[in-house]
Amino acid sequence: MFVITADQRRSTEHGDRVEQILAAIRDWSDAHRSDIVLDVERTVGDEVQLVLASAGSAVDLGLMLMRAREWSVGIGTGEVDLPLGDSARASSGEAFVHARRAVERAKGKGEPAPIVVSGPDARGAEAATALTQLLASVVRRRSDAGWEVADLLDGERTQKDIAQALGISEQAVSQRIASAMIDEERRARPVAAMLLERASGGIRP
Template sequence: MFVLTIDQVGSRRVGDRVDELLSAFRTLPAAAIGARGVVRPFERTVGDEVQAVVSEATVAVDLALTILRRGGWSVGIGSGPVELPLPPTARAGTGEAFYLARGAVERAKSRVRAVPLSVGGADAAAAADAEAVLVLVAAVAGRRTAAGWEVIDTLGAAGVGARQEDVAMRLGITQQAVSQRLRTALWAEELAARPLAARLLDAAGVDHRHDTAGVDGVGVGSSGIGSSVTR
């Protein structure tokens, strides 16, 4: 399981932006309850902090990168087991993934770097690898121009199977211009790196030093369920 704990940066300076963020997530299908992999949607926990629980690493990656693009938030991801059954709200949950996310967001807040993100995992080495990939992808995204994002956003809004010709027509530019913007934005490279980040997040959820056979000799994987916790 994956817990995302995010904390606002500079709330005393710019004011509380939690309601603004939660409102944005309510219109984002990937972040809504019932959406693929969303176990508990984002909600305010305490102060200017929000938290969510998801069951799929790809969703954790998508949400983390979406939050980082908005700017003004430190992101902590915890990959590990949680106590079951989960309570109705994320803020009431407990388990290793919650503790790992808490430590991760504190590290993210203290970082003197361009990308305020950290990952904690039952497997610390895999968590560090996942963090390295996510930070790199977010750093690349942070250098994109408005023109690059315009093409990427239009491509995403056009849906699965959309072609560059469709984007060019919507934006009133040439297909060559669309292709050039995507190359400059390193969009294909990001798409190639996201699955790697997700696999590393999955791997981070299992402490391989102690990952032995589970109940009745059945091993428990990163998405399996033990007697009282699930990863």
């Protein structure tokens, strides 16, 4: 199992954004319903939590939260106590302990990006953290122009289609893809998911 715990950064300065992120995660969940074990909820204060069955979905959601630039994210993996409760808040187990440990570390100033993985395989967790933080840095630094292209580049639209939709040249689309490191980020996501699986003890090197 994979437990995502996210805590809002500087909420006293920016106001409570929990309802806003809950709505965004629920929209995301509609496309990942088969991977949702326990739906997202506010747990305490300005913190939200949910439980997922897939490492790939955990990476995807973690990076979505990084895009918002307002959240510290902990991804905990490992066993959970069965049967699970009716909600994440009512559940417990190793994965929840690791998620708490991860989000507390993610809040620290020493991390290059506020997302951390923790799991029973410590070396796997450190490797997963390193790559996920690298991807998070790419996502957090992407410009609005880069996101315009990234959001349209869904595997169905061609660069020509995107150019027409945005009213720019195909060359400009290609330049945005390169400068936003869209291809590099997307190709590395499955590797991050594999490392997250390793952190859970599910894959051995």
